[in-house]
Structures are given as C-alpha cells and as structure tokens.
Amino acid sequence: MNVLMLYPEFPETFWSLKHALRFVRKRAVIPPLGLLTVAAMLPQQWNKRLVDLNIRSLSNADLAWAELVMISGMVVQRESAKALIARCKSAGVTVVAGGPLFTSEYEYFDLVDHFVLGEAELSLPPFLADWQQGKAQRFYRARGFADVHTTPVPLWELADLRYYACTGIQFSRGCPFDCDFCNVTAMFGRRPRTKTAAQVRAELEALHRNGWRGSIFFVDDNLIGNKRELKRDLLPVLAQWQKDRGPYTFNTQVSINLADDPQLMTAMTEVGFDTVFIGIETPDNSSLAECSKSQNRNRNLVADVQRLHNAGLQVQGGFIVGFDSDQPGIFQRQIDFIQKSGIMTAMVGRLQAIPGTRLYDRMKEAHRLVGSATGDNVDGTSNIIPSMDAQELRQGYQTILKTIYSPRQYYRRLRIFLKEYHAPPVRTPLTLGRVLAGILATWRLGFLSKERFYYWKMLLWTSLHRPRHLPLAIQLVICGYHYRRISELLIPGGMTQ
C-alpha cells in the first residue's frame, strides 16, 4: 500500500514567517509533526511519502503513486486543503482526513472518504482495522483522551529537514487552565498528560539521527501545565541531551505563572530554553475576568515579562482585542503595554470564536456569530458581532499594528528588550547560515529599505552596549520585517515610519 501524507499550504500569515524565511533560505517554519506521528502509526510494510505543500508542490506522479492519501492541517490551511482534496478525488485517490481542521469542520468537506477525528492514537487503529478488512466507515471519532505513552516517535525520515527553520517535539497535551476562547482543553483536557523521559529521549535521538541540528519547538500548549513531571522527567533528559549532543536550543509555550518560579526559569534556561510564547491577551482586568483568564489577573504583567527576560527567556506574547469589556482606550493601553514590556513578537488578534469553546457556545446562544473563524490570529477578522462599534474596533486594531510594527516603535522596543534580556547559558550556535542571513539583512534593511536609518542605529548601539546580543538583534529585525509586511496587508494607507 502506497500512502501519501499530504500537508496543505499555509497562506501568508503572521506565523508563516514567509518574509523572514527568505533571509535564512528556508521554505517553512516547522514540519508537520502530527502527520509524521500518524505516519509512524501506520503498518510498517506500507510505503509512505510526505508532500508538504509549504516545501514543494504536489505532482501528478505523486498522485499516480498514491493508493491512499492522508491529509491533516489546521483551520488556517482550509482553502489549500479543499483544493488538494478536490485534486486527489479527481485523480481517483481515496482521501482520509484528520487533525484540528477536520475535527472541527468535517461537515464542510463532502469529498473526504474517511474522517479520523480527535486524537489519532484512539481513532486511527479502528479505521486501520476496518480498512484492512475492506469495510472502512466514513467516521472514526476518538472518545476520551489518549494515553500519550503509546504515541510513537514521528517518522522524521519522511521530511526533508533542510528546508525547515525549526522542528518540533511534544512532551504533554492538555492545560490546567480554562480560558473560554481556547479549544485546547476541549481537545486535550485539563489534566496534562505527559510522555515518559524515555519517549522524549527517543524523539530527540531520532531528530539527531536524521541530521537535525537547529532549534526545537516543544509544541505543548502549556509546557508548565504539569510542573512536577516537567521537573522530574523532561528537564533531566534535556540536561543529559545537551551534554551528549548539544548545543540545542528550545522554545515553547507556557502560562504567565512561570514568572513566579525563579528556580524553574533557571532550570529551563540551563537545559536550553531561550524563548517562550505566553498568552497575555490584555492588560485589562475586566476583560481577563470575562474570558476566565484568572492566571493573568491582578498581576503586574510588565514586571512578569521583565523577570522572564532577565532570566534569559525571550517572551513572545499573544494579545486580543474585541472583548465585551474593552473600552475605547484599550487600543492605546495595548500599545503601551507591548512597548513597555519589550515583547518583540506581539501576536495581536481580534477575539474569534472557535467551535468547541465556551466562547463559541456563548456567542451562538446570543446570536452573535457571523461565519467561521479563519484560524489566522492576525488577519483583523472576527466571526463575532462585537459590542464595541465595529468600525471603531477595526480602526483601533489597525492602529495597534500600525504603531507596534512601525520601524520607529519596533526598533525602540528592541532596545528595551536588549537592555532587559540576559543571555541564557545555552545559545544558538553562530552558523554560516546565520552569518549569511546577517549579511543579507544588512543589504536589504540597511541599504535598500526605508528603515535603514533605524537599522544602522540599532547595529551601532547593540555593538557598543550589547555585542553578545548582535546575532539575536539581527534575527529580531528580520522577524520585524516580516511582521511589518503582514501588518501592511491589513492597513489601508500603509505603515508609518
């Protein structure tokens, strides 16, 4: 049996980093971890091939080879997925679909032959058993939550890792918190399930064996959801890993309460973590109460971010506008917060209601839903009828992007960040690729771009005051260029300087 694992293309979004990837000569941010894990669950004797549309196009020869297509993706990949499925079906190939997009929206995909929904450890085996007996049904749904101790090592050998900027690994699923707009708890539960130390070690070894030497993203929605097991199982493995195979750097997603635990922050940086994404959402306490983000309430969030920066963990932040509690002043408050905190990667979105969340149910009951959520956090759209005047909300949202990604404010923020940030003990090695990216950035942004004045000022200041941070500063400038290009797509009249 020839199985083609198919991953749809990402549109140009905030997280696609398409404009930044050109500087490092990569084609995509991260390989499809879920699909490669599913590939490892298929019968060993089946032939498997991966086509990630973010790396290369799908050829007629691929389709002629395939006897079965397995497709997965996220909501933001919806349009590409639809086109791919139509193409597979017109080539006469059976399509099996699973993953977040299909689990939440299967009713919009009439052409799919079989759906394997929810966690694959539970829904895939019954499908495979029926398929091999020639009696596969259309729907297979996971009931309950999978035992992640049964999750196999992803088949990394299917992916051409040379084309990715980073790669992924998962330690836990689930989150103990219950933010009402988030579908993580609906999908994975509130009791984090963690893999064993041996599983993590085996996954790291597989990455190393397949030639990976770059940064690794722990895709967990909240890596510190189960601190006890993180400290007991994961951190010792990573410490040993650094000794045996390092240096590797890691990034992940956590909740803000990491800032309350200085020992854990230190332990994380010692094993190689250097970046954490945190859903900060809003500096407004009543909006935090509205969305049940209790862990962020009544705190000095700027001081929390500074503590993380001091510890050597760069914070990337998620921000949301469009809560019912938001007052017109929220836009300036968000700008002030982002600027003051020194968060360089600020993902600012409008509140969207994702099926399966409490917010979705609440908005549905109030007849405030319009269409579907796009799954793109930074496209300025929402499927919620806001309580604030729609025009005011749209303009306020655009003002935030226009301000925080303008060269003046972005470079000003970079200086704040560099002043606060203490270099972690494990650092990304300075490879030839990074040096070339720096040269290209200097050419593109230092000579050809309108931001050249700010670029040279940054280069001079960082060389004088924070020389060790120069590679990181250039990397952030490259990312800022991408964020600016994405913001420009949303702002009529373009960005300010």
Ligand code: SF4
């Ligand atoms: S802390 Fe993050 S992952 Fe957990 S429920 Fe809230 S938004 Fe979701």
